Amino acid sequence: MAERRETSAHAAPGGRELEQDEYRMWEDRTRVFLQPVAAPSILGLFALAGATMMVGAWQADWYGNPTTPLVLFPFVLMFGGLAQFLAGMWSYRAQDGLATALHGTWGAFWLAWGLMWLMISAGVFPIELVPAFGETNAAFGFWFVPLAVITGFCAFAALGRNMMLTLVLAALAAAAGFTAAGFFAGSTWPLRIGGWLFVVSAAIAVYTAAAMMMENTVGRTVMPLFRTRRGKYVPEGPGPSRPLEYRYGQPGVKIGQ
Numbered sequence: 001m002a003e004r005r006e007t008s009a010h011a012a013p014g015g016r017e018l019e020q021d022e023y024r025m026w027e028d029r030t031r032v033f034l035q036p037v038a039a040p041s042i043l044g045l046f047a048l049a050g051a052t053m054m055v056g057a058w059q060a061d062w063y064g065n066p067t068t069p070l071v072l073f074p075f076v077l078m079f080g081g082l083a084q085f086l087a088g089m090w091s092y093r094a095q096d097g098l099a100t101a102l103h104g105t106w107g108a109f110w111l112a113w114g115l116m117w118l119m120i121s122a123g124v125f126p127i128e129l130v131p132a133f134g135e136t137n138a139a140f141g142f143w144f145v146p147l148a149v150i151t152g153f154c155a156f157a158a159l160g161r162n163m164m165l166t167l168v169l170a171a172l173a174a175a176a177g178f179t180a181a182g183f184f185a186g187s188t189w190p191l192r193i194g195g196w197l198f199v200v201s202a203a204i205a206v207y208t209a210a211a212m213m214m215e216n217t218v219g220r221t222v223m224p225l226f227r228t229r230r231g232k233y234v235p236e237g238p239g240p241s242r243p244l245e246y247r248y249g250q251p252g253v254k255i256g257q
Contacts, residue, residue, distance in 0.1 A: 037090065037093055037094045038216065039094070039212050039216060040087040040088070040090035040091040040093075040094055040096070040099060040103070041087065041091065041096070041099045041102075041103070041209070041212060042209050042212050042213050042216070043083060043084075043086075043087045043209075044083075044084050044087030044088065044091065044099060044102070044103035044107075044209075045168070045205045045206075045208055045209035045212075046205075046206070046209045047079050047080050047083040047084035047087065047103075047107070048080065048084055048102075048103070048106055048172075048202070048205050049201075049202040049203075049205035049206045049209065050075070050079050050080060050202075051075070051076045051079060051080020051081070051084075051110050052080070052172070052198045052199075052201060052202040052205070053198075053199055053202035053203075054072055054075070054076065055069075055072060055076060055113075055198065056175070056194075056195045056196070056197075056198025056199040056201075056202060057195065057198075057199055058072070058195070059133075059179070059191055059192070059194060059195030059198065060192050060195030060196050060198075060199060061192060061195070062195075066132065066133075069117045069120075070117060070120070070121050072117075073113070073114045073117035073118060073121070074114070076110050076113060076114045077110065077111060077113075077114025077115065077118065078114075080106075080107070080110035080113075080114075081107055081108075081109075081110035081111035081112075081113070081114050082107070082111065083107075084103045084106060084107035084110065085103065085104060085107030085108060085111060086107070087099070087103045087107070088100050088101075088102070088103030088104035088105075088107050089104070091103055091104075092104075098154060098157050098158060098161065101150065101154055102151070102154050102169065105146075105147065105150050105151070105154075106147070106151075106172075109143070109147060112143075131183065133182075133188050133191055134186060134187070134188045135186050136183070136184070136185070136186035137183045137186075138183065138184055140183050141179075141180045141181075141182075141183030141184040142180070143180075144176040144177070144179045144180035144183070145176075145180050147173075147176040148173050148174075148176035148177040148180060149173075151169050151172050151173035151176060152169075152170075152173040154169045154173075155169035155170040155172075155173055159228060160228060160229050161227065161228065161229060162208075162225040162226055162227040162228060163225070163226035163227075163228060164204060164207065164208040164211065164225045164226060165208055165225070167204050168201050168204045168205045168208055169201075171197050171198075171200045171201035171204065172197075172198070172201040174194075174197050175194045175195075175196075175197035175198040175200075175201060176194070177194075178190045178191070178193045178194035178197060179191060179194035179195075179198075182194060207223065208225065210223060211223035211224070211225050212225070
């Protein structure tokens with residue numbers, strides 16, 4: 001037994017040396033390809049603001065009439081919907097879970113909103129189901145329930161990033177909630193409040209996107225975002241003691257936005 005333990009004791013250091021040699025060989029043969037990604041939320045927030053500002057101002061009764069969405073929907077469909085949804089997918093590439101959820105959710109909503117009014121303009125949507133202010137439409141009201149819930153959780157998550165994005169999402173969640181209540185109750189005053197809140201969220205979104213863009217082009221903070229977290233991204237779970245990475249960092253590459 002003593003001889004067996006002694007053999008094991010002598011074998012352990014050799015095993016570690018072999019493991020280190022294999023690691024060095026693996027590291028020398030490994031290549032890291034860098035692919036910097038611009039912050040997708042610059043486009044995503046501008047797209048969100050553009051669609052939300054136009055529809056929110058109409059919903060708040062600042063302008064227009066019941067047929068106004070027939071003029072708005074092409075812009076909302078392409079900019080607020082398609083462009084923002086693509087920003088959400090690029091946020092996934094940038095490993096930004098919050099931006100992926102935000103732009104993916106609202107991009108899909110504006111795509112659906114634009115497609116609905118496209119079908120209305122083509123005469124293939126039942127006229128009795130068209131959403132109208134002051135009339136109960138629980139089915140359309142349910143569109144805004146998941147929006148309010150998901151955006152509320154996004155606002156809570158954004159507290160760990162910066163206060164401007166938190167304000168955007170908080171106003172957006174409240175606007176979706178009031179809009180849902182307006183269609184459930186068939187009342188106009190919650191819709192008007194929701195419209196005002198949509199405009200407020202759009203204004204803050206423009207500021208936030210502009211601040212990110214200025215920081216990207218100038219290389220320093222020009223318009224403060226009031227960040228609440230600073231530090232390096234740390235992956236979840238226990239990792240190896242010697243992670244595989246470019247020896248001198250990854251210039252131009254960062255996790256998230």
